[in-house]
Amino acid sequence: MNLILIFIAAAITNNFVLTYFLGICPFIGVSNKLESAFGMGMATTFVMTLAATVTWLINNYLLIPFKIEFLEYVAFILTIASLVQLVEMFIRKVSPELYRALGIYLPLITTNCAILGLTLFVVMRKYELIEAIVFGFGAGVGFTLALVLMAGIREELEFADVPEPFRGTGITLIIAGLLALAFMGFGGLIGS
Amino acid sequence: MSLFREVTKGLWKENPVFVMVLGMCPTLAVTTNAIYGFSMAAATTFVLISSSLVVSVFKRLIPNQVRIATYTVIIATFVTVAHYFLKANFPPISKALGPYVPLIVVNCIILGRAEAFASKNTVIRSLADAVGMGLGFMLALVALGAMRELFAYGEIFGYTVIPNWHPWAIMVLPAGAFISLGLLVALFHVISKKVKK
Numbered sequence: 001m002n003l004i005l006i007f008i009a010a011a012i013t014n015n016f017v018l019t020y021f022l023g024i025c026p027f028i029g030v031s032n033k034l035e036s037a038f039g040m041g042m043a044t045t046f047v048m049t050l051a052a053t054v055t056w057l058i059n060n061y062l063l064i065p066f067k068i069e070f071l072e073y074v075a076f077i078l079t080i081a082s083l084v085q086l087v088e089m090f091i092r093k094v095s096p097e098l099y100r101a102l103g104i105y106l107p108l109i110t111t112n113c114a115i116l117g118l119t120l121f122v123v124m125r126k127y128e129l130i131e132a133i134v135f136g137f138g139a140g141v142g143f144t145l146a147l148v149l150m151a152g153i154r155e156e157l158e159f160a161d162v163p164e165p166f167r168g169t170g171i172t173l174i175i176a177g178l179l180a181l182a183f184m185g186f187g188g189l190i191g192s
Numbered sequence: 193m194s195l196f197r198e199v200t201k202g203l204w205k206e207n208p209v210f211v212m213v214l215g216m217c218p219t220l221a222v223t224t225n226a227i228y229g230f231s232m233a234a235a236t237t238f239v240l241i242s243s244s245l246v247v248s249v250f251k252r253l254i255p256n257q258v259r260i261a262t263y264t265v266i267i268a269t270f271v272t273v274a275h276y277f278l279k280a281n282f283p284p285i286s287k288a289l290g291p292y293v294p295l296i297v298v299n300c301i302i303l304g305r306a307e308a309f310a311s312k313n314t315v316i317r318s319l320a321d322a323v324g325m326g327l328g329f330m331l332a333l334v335a336l337g338a339m340r341e342l343f344a345y346g347e348i349f350g351y352t353v354i355p356n357w358h359p360w361a362i363m364v365l366p367a368g369a370f371i372s373l374g375l376l377v378a379l380f381h382v383i384s385k386k387v388k389k
């Protein structure tokens with residue numbers, strides 16, 4: 001039950017993009033086409049789940065026993081960067097088609113603050129390993145959800161007559177605001 | 193003259209937030225009032241200036257293949273410094289900013305300037321560029337923070353501006369952050385267009 005709660009909280013009520021403002025860069029940058037938004041979401045979900053697992057292990061078996069928690073950020077960002085590199089090599093070897101589809105988005109994931117944010121949340125909330133994995137997966141699903149929703153709206157927006165100063169970033173941010181407002185409606189799902 | 197221009201371009205023409213749309217996460221997350229916006233921008237500027245300096249000093253020693261990883265480690269080091277400094281000297285602010293201080297590591301402005309500017313330019317020019325970008329970031333964060341604080345509480349930097357203001361709860365919530373920034377970006381475009389004419 002607790003795991004389901006963690007999943008729903010990470011994916012919907014405390015959506016990373018719409019309530020913690022994590023991963024805004026890809027959210028604005030890659031959300032103009034539905035297809036690429038979905039690909040980016042999938043790749044990010046994959047890296048998030050892996051990153052949550054690996055950084056949990058590093059934190060609990062390396063940083064805490066040796067009392068070097070101050071190296072947390074350096075260790076985590078290096079882990080994420082090497083994970084992304086590994087995933088890239090793995091996908092290229094196993095499925096060249098998927099690699100071509102995701103191609104440019106993969107390296108970008110390193111600087112996606114949602115991933116580092118996720119690993120920091122795992123440490124701050126003192127999750128167990130299983131909880132951390134579910135949390136990482138849920139956060140990824142929530143990220144994909146927000147990205148796909150946004151891409152759907154932006155595809156429609158191309159036919160709309162937007163006032164000139166709002167074109168591009170302005171209107172995207174305002175739509176994101178409305179989306180965040182809508183997601184607040186889910187707040188009651190879980191008592192805080 | 194050109195050094196001066198290196199500083200001012202970050203403020204307006206290449207403003208990191210309004211024009212380049214970088215570093216959006218902290219911009220939106222911590223600007224519930226002007227003071228938090230200012231502290232966040234100050235921490236980011238410190239990291240930006242220090243890492244730009246280090247990157248441009250060592251630019252010839254850093255092998256091309258591992259440059260991004262090297263930049264990231266340099267940035268992460270200075271972020272750790274900033275984080276512990278805030279925690280020791282300004283505990284309430286450190287608490288309010290929460291995970292967004294460590295998240296400066298992945299602020300695209302810093303890595304972007306290291307990669308696009310500091311790795312190719314002299315130390316002095318990189319310093320000017322970093323100062324300009326930092327000030328531009330500060331301008332955006334303080335403007336957004338002040339706007340949200342004003343509509344949420346009728347105050348700016350904690351001083352009452354509009355007495356008996358009926359609070360708009362939406363402005364401190366995420367939705368208010370997105371909408372305010374959207375309006376500010378539009379305003380920025382209108383002003384820059386007027387200035388060009």
